[in-house]
Amino acid sequence: MQKIMVCVKRVVDYNVRVRVKPDGSGVMLDGVKMSVNPFDEIALEEALRIKERTGNVEVVAASIGVPDTQQQLRTALAMGADRAVLVETTAPIEPLTAAQAFLALVRKENPDIVFLGKQAIDDDANQTGQMLAALWDRPQATYASKVEIAGGKAAVTREVDAGLETIEIDLPAVITVDLRLNEPRYVKLPDIMKAKKKPLDVIALDSLGVAAEQRLKVVKTDPPAQRQKGIMVKDVAELVDVLKKKGLIR
Amino acid sequence: MSKILIVGEHDGRQLNPAVAKCVTCAAGIAGGEISVALFGADTAGVAAQAAAIAGVKSVLRVDRPENTHPLAAVLAPQVAALAADHSHIFGPSTSFGKDLMPRVAALLGAPQVSDLMAVEAPHRFRRPIYAGNAIITVEADPAHKVVATVRVASFESAPAGGSAAVESRTLQVALPAHTRYVGAKTAASERPDLQTAARVISGGRALGSADNFKMLFALADKMGAAVGASRAAVDAGYAANEMQVGQTGKIIAPDMYVAIGISGAIQHLTGIKDAKTIVAINKDPEAPIFEVADVGLVGDLFQVVPEIDRLIG
Numbered sequence: 001m002q003k004i005m006v007c008v009k010r011v012v013d014y015n016v017r018v019r020v021k022p023d024g025s026g027v028m029l030d031g032v033k034m035s036v037n038p039f040d041e042i043a044l045e046e047a048l049r050i051k052e053r054t055g056n057v058e059v060v061a062a063s064i065g066v067p068d069t070q071q072q073l074r075t076a077l078a079m080g081a082d083r084a085v086l087v088e089t090t091a092p093i094e095p096l097t098a099a100q101a102f103l104a105l106v107r108k109e110n111p112d113i114v115f116l117g118k119q120a121i122d123d124d125a126n127q128t129g130q131m132l133a134a135l136w137d138r139p140q141a142t143y144a145s146k147v148e149i150a151g152g153k154a155a156v157t158r159e160v161d162a163g164l165e166t167i168e169i170d171l172p173a174v175i176t177v178d179l180r181l182n183e184p185r186y187v188k189l190p191d192i193m194k195a196k197k198k199p200l201d202v203i204a205l206d207s208l209g210v211a212a213e214q215r216l217k218v219v220k221t222d223p224p225a226q227r228q229k230g231i232m233v234k235d236v237a238e239l240v241d242v243l244k245k246k247g248l249i250r
Numbered sequence: 251m252s253k254i255l256i257v258g259e260h261d262g263r264q265l266n267p268a269v270a271k272c273v274t275c276a277a278g279i280a281g282g283e284i285s286v287a288l289f290g291a292d293t294a295g296v297a298a299q300a301a302a303i304a305g306v307k308s309v310l311r312v313d314r315p316e317n318t319h320p321l322a323a324v325l326a327p328q329v330a331a332l333a334a335d336h337s338h339i340f341g342p343s344t345s346f347g348k349d350l351m352p353r354v355a356a357l358l359g360a361p362q363v364s365d366l367m368a369v370e371a372p373h374r375f376r377r378p379i380y381a382g383n384a385i386i387t388v389e390a391d392p393a394h395k396v397v398a399t400v401r402v403a404s405f406e407s408a409p410a411g412g413s414a415a416v417e418s419r420t421l422q423v424a425l426p427a428h429t430r431y432v433g434a435k436t437a438a439s440e441r442p443d444l445q446t447a448a449r450v451i452s453g454g455r456a457l458g459s460a461d462n463f464k465m466l467f468a469l470a471d472k473m474g475a476a477v478g479a480s481r482a483a484v485d486a487g488y489a490a491n492e493m494q495v496g497q498t499g500k501i502i503a504p505d506m507y508v509a510i511g512i513s514g515a516i517q518h519l520t521g522i523k524d525a526k527t528i529v530a531i532n533k534d535p536e537a538p539i540f541e542v543a544d545v546g547l548v549g550d551l552f553q554v555v556p557e558i559d560r561l562i563g
């Protein structure tokens with residue numbers, strides 16, 4: 001094991017209550033707090049733990065996005081990544097385009113593992129890792145809740161609808177992580193200072209030979225349907241009564 | 251004409267109920283022709299179940315030993331091969347479909363519509379973003395095939411009564427050996443399945459222990475309900491991971507959802523928005539769960555739950 005690449009996405013912070021613009025042209029993003037996608041923090045944490053366990057592993061954080069994405073890559077460096085690469089573009093990036101760009105980086109970097117979050121909390125697409133694995137023609141282990149590496153292989157326990165499933169994959173491979181894989185570390189102030197000196201390369205998307213193709217055009221953004229206002233009941237007897245009348249319990 | 255291929259999830263014996271929901275979604279594409287593809291070691295039984303879904307024109311069986319366990323890396327090239335004469339390739343928005351479909355899309359160079367919740371036209375769909383805080387309408391470039399995962403909570407099941415033709419297909423596709431199934435740990439349960447149950451009772455952090463969760467299981471058994479949990483309850487080890495409801499857990503649409511000691515974080519609410527009736531029990535009258543509840547009761551769950559249990563005897 002020599003190198004791990006971790007893909008991190010700049011997203012609206014998970015504490016922000018996202019609102020739709022009145023004209024339906026998108027969501028309000030002005031002045032909103034941006035963060036590293038929470039799942040990608042877990043991905044990075046896992047890479048750092050492997051590095052700490054086995055030593056001599058380089059952890060490279062990679063992202064695709066607007067120039068300000070450097071902020072999130074600095075956070076990744078402060079957490080402990082050794083260096084970072086930003087594929088810069090201001091165009092909207094679909095998961096397939098992201099996968100193509102990450103593939104181009106993978107061809108340069110030759111990592112043993114690429115870690116990603118299982119989904120980004122902005123578009124909730126849950127696609128990029130699987131797409132990268134397909135284009136790379138390598139294994140994928142999605143929704144990881146446990147990763148064990150030995151002898152050029154990884155045993156990955158996955159969170160699936162029925163419970164937990166374990167698969168074995170040959171490296172190099174793509175692993176996307178779920179919530180319970182680990183608890184990401186907090187960044188301390190000295191780490192932030194140190195991170196400023198770590199290398200962060202910026203390259204243009206088209207320099208990788210990847211075009212920001214738009215295969216899916218967003219034509220409208222609406223707020224979700226509101227539920228009807230409900231009723232408050234005063235005690236359990238009334239609750240049971242109401243549910244019986246609705247035919248929900250006997 | 252649109253030709254829609256649905257990748258049918260099954261466990262070897264039972265077709266997943268999500269398939270009949272995908273059929274309803276696909277039937278929303280006017281004039282479309284619907285096929286269901288089944289991959290497995292022996293899909294005869296589940297093929298018969300798929301053929302009985304009204305609206306399905308044909309069932310395509312791809313039986314080979316490598317398909318015994320659904321590994322995305324093994325299935326994707328086969329789905330991509332079958333996709334050649336289809337315009338739309340749909341799978342359920344379950345852990346099976348979410349794992350597999352993007353790999354198929356990438357092999358086809360096609361975009362994927364994740365969590366498709368409404369079909370507006372053959373290339374125009376609606377889907378949620380930001381944990382359901384916004385719904386976007388997307389138009390897919392007809393130059394590509396459309397790959398989608400179908401948000402099963404948004405669709406009713408297609409009825410029975412179909413009699414589709416069942417064909418076996420042999421695909422000349424090389425399969426990778428780099429991914430191997432090792433095993434699974436699933437909680438065998440007599441209770442209704444969380445994803446399809448008509449009634450669900452969920453507990454949150456307030457339950458305080460796995461032991462206290464037993465109270466909810468007992469109540470659920472009386473009501474014929476499935477049991478779910480918030481992420482906080484799962485993280486704390488009070489409930490199993492497959493019980494998590496929400497943005498990153500299960501998205502469900504039961505007739506009744508009872509949230510007990512759950513605050514109602516946006517990530518949780520996105521999983522229950524399609525429930526017909528939401529009942530909330532929380533000791534904090536300001537808890538956000540009451541904003542979406544149809545019936546709310548302010549109270550201490552440790553008094554309320556035993557009392558409900560008594561009253562429904």
Ligand SMILES: Cc1cc2nc3c(=O)[nH]c(=O)nc-3n(C[C@H](O)[C@H](O)[C@H](O)COP(=O)(O)OP(=O)(O)OC[C@H]3O[C@@H](n4cnc5c(N)ncnc54)[C@H](O)[C@@H]3O)c2cc1C
Pocket residue numbers: 014038039121453454455456479480481482483494495496497498499500510511512513514515516517518521531532533534537549550551552
């Ligand atoms: C990326 C990301 C993804 C997430 N995905 C999910 C997800 O899929 N599902 C999910 O659920 N969460 C998810 N979360 C977490 C979510 O933000 C909340 O933290 C979580 O839902 C809170 O769980 P809770 O309501 O059980 O706990 P709390 O928010 O702590 O609420 C406990 C509630 O219990 C009430 N209470 C306390 N004692 C009693 C009592 N004796 N009787 C009655 N009521 C009582 C309190 O008033 C409070 O409202 C996610 C978060 C992130 C960042």
